Amino acid sequence: MNDAALIHATITFVKQQLADAEGGHDWFHIQRVYNNALHIAETEPCNFTVVKLGALLHDIADSKFHNGDETVGPRMARKFLESNNVDKDIIEHVIAIIENISFKGGNTERSFSSKELEIVQDADRLDALGAIGIARAFNYGGFKNRALHDPNIAPNLNMSKEEYKKSTAPTLNHFYEKLLLLKNRMNTQTGKKIAEGRHIYMEGFLAQFYAEWDGEL
Ligand code: ADP
Ligand code: NI
Numbered sequence: 001m002n003d004a005a006l007i008h009a010t011i012t013f014v015k016q017q018l019a020d021a022e023g024g025h026d027w028f029h030i031q032r033v034y035n036n037a038l039h040i041a042e043t044e045p046c047n048f049t050v051v052k053l054g055a056l057l058h059d060i061a062d063s064k065f066h067n068g069d070e071t072v073g074p075r076m077a078r079k080f081l082e083s084n085n086v087d088k089d090i091i092e093h094v095i096a097i098i099e100n101i102s103f104k105g106g107n108t109e110r111s112f113s114s115k116e117l118e119i120v121q122d123a124d125r126l127d128a129l130g131a132i133g134i135a136r137a138f139n140y141g142g143f144k145n146r147a148l149h150d151p152n153i154a155p156n157l158n159m160s161k162e163e164y165k166k167s168t169a170p171t172l173n174h175f176y177e178k179l180l181l182l183k184n185r186m187n188t189q190t191g192k193k194i195a196e197g198r199h200i201y202m203e204g205f206l207a208q209f210y211a212e213w214d215g216e217l
Helices: 003-017 027-041 048-057 072-083 088-100 115-126 130-143 161-166 171-177 179-185 189-213
Strands: none
Touching: 003 027, 003 048, 003 072, 027 048, 027 115, 027 189, 048 072, 048 088, 048 115, 072 088, 088 115, 115 189, 130 171, 130 189, 171 179, 171 189, 179 189
């Protein structure tokens, strides 16, 4: 199968897999990450096929929606790629991206690194920032029946990976626990620049949120 046909088949597979996904992790999230990744990839020497497949398959079975099981996504992606006779080296690289892309709190060491992982990770992080990032956070919070904000529950900046996953904190805390930290964790220059703009936008949102919360008219 040539590259274009493989990407086309992957898009069809991902759309089908994510048909019932939560709004922030649906096909349109994948489409945005794919577009972000292609944009960043223009400015970095990298393997485009790996970047494209990594972006398309990175959330094929997010552990958040599979009882915390982190092996479902990589397994599903491997099966798909093998059934399409993709080169072994490419399969291993794409699987490594899926296994290592996720934000795991501050102190977790990454076991794998590559330019292609850096690009797809930046592309995914950009979609957690800005207007879309705000929309996704509140959508996820609603999906989990979380409060919007509770001034009596302070953000926890020292959560372990397990605590982070189990957290039932109000959605606004997620901005301090994750979203506002992403700007300084970007891998590529292009990603960093876009993240800075989206970060400032979120700070403006938070200032307005607190003003309205406090009854300012
Ligand atoms: P990653 O895939 O990088 O691990 P997540 O899956 O945690 O990132 O986040 C994906 C999206 O879901 C982001 O837009 C993020 O803001 C949102 N999200 C994840 N956890 C929470 C949470 N506890 N509260 C609100 N939004 C969340
Ligand atoms: Ni994602």
